Amino acid sequence: MPMIETKDGPVWRRRTTRHEFTVWFCWLIGVAIVMYAWHLVSEKTVWFFVQDAGRQAADIGARMFPPKISYMDQLWWPIWDTINIATLGTVIALVIAVPVAFAAARNTTPHVLVRACALFVIVSSRSVNSLIWALMLVFIFGPGVLAGTLAIGLRSIGFCAKLLYEAIEEIDQNQVEAIEATGATRAQQILYGIVPQVLPTFAGVGVFRWDINIRESTILGLVGAGGIGLQLNGSINTLAWTQVSMILLVILATVIVSEWVSAKVRHAII
């Protein structure tokens, strides 16, 4: 235990001098890096606009009030689209994620190379944001719901497959051995030994991702991939601030409802 000697006897300290110095030095480097980063960012900032921000915020805030309730008539269809994008995207992702997860799990993968490929699929799907997927797909499939659905699907494969393959790796191996002892084939072992064990995780992951996807599908319209984001983008571009606030309220309500639904379903499953 590090002590410091004083006239009145030893006093307890948390760290030795050497340790304290190391910690202090790490802090110094960290702060220096952050200051450097801050310097670079502030160089590219027009500070006049930043000083003006408070007034701008008050101005926009005043323009956004009150929300234009009558605009709701035109929003039902985009909300339906948004929910469809999220749901169908999640379905697509789950359908593809299952084989990928089985290929990526150490105990079910047919070959090490297959596992490497599956892991690469998972990482690349996860690292590219759904908005970027949408940006690419809009170029290929044209603006609309299809591009958005596929973007959500492609983005969610990695997430679902990752959580699923971790669950597959953590199963109780005894049950699989018991099935194997009955003379079951490899496919039967997976179907009767592994699938029942990971099914709750599978459902939980699906609902959890659906909840996230609702949130993400609200913004896909910004790049033209359908959903309520299209209206949001249009309203912002035409400076129709009362419509913007109405859309934000609708997004808020959708997100709260989807969170509630997903919490209920997950509670029922687990």
Next chain:
Amino acid sequence: MTDQAAPSYPATWKRLPLIKNPTLRWGIILGAAIYLATALGTMEINWSRVAEGLPRGERFLAAFFPPNFADNRGVVWDGIQESIWMALISTVAGIIMSIPIGLGAARNLAPRWVYLFNRAIIAGSRTFPEVILAIFAVKLFGFGPFAGFIALSIGTIGFYAKLLAEDIENMSEEQAEAVKATGASWFQWINYAIQPQVMPRMIGLSVYRLDINFRESAVVGIVGGGGIGATLNTAFDRYEFDTAAAILLVIIAIVMALEYLSSYLRKWVQ
């Protein structure tokens, strides 16, 4: 097994259905089928546009072999750097702001009104995706990384403060009581009883959030928030698919590196 009166053992076995109540089971299946049919039916797919886009998709895929790192190297490098610095300072700023909010949002530390107030801040910043925050930040603070920095910092608060508060609520009370019994002041109590308990998880989470912020920084650029997203968007707009492919590969590489770093750091801390 159910058929006890039978003189011989049943020769076949069927798996038990997942949902026991047949009405509910068929109801769910039928409901899902109707929903899927309606959702797919209302999806307006312009097949001629898809046919037109497929060659473009081919060209885009072909651009990955090989990606063009050379032509726009300066621009890409600038964008990546800006994204990294932006992600770094927004993580640091977000965490600094999260600490008081997280302490206030822990039920076992704060009085009720402080708790509710801080929970409201967290819920508010969690509801809207970073991109929507970025749109407003761009409106208020002008184009550039500063707007992205503000949006990502606010997003970080919702994530980090919530997890910090939950971690504090789950800490072991004995240690906190023991430190309190020595007559420690409030700050000493936080510093010696609570901080050591939550620190390991929080360090891991901050690297994870840095990873998320970097990924999101690629997206806030699409709406004008600076960073690599702006470069990527320009590359798409100019149909420079080979440059876009290069940017995507760089993003994937950095995200993989960050993921590796965060798992390594978490192991080291624990």
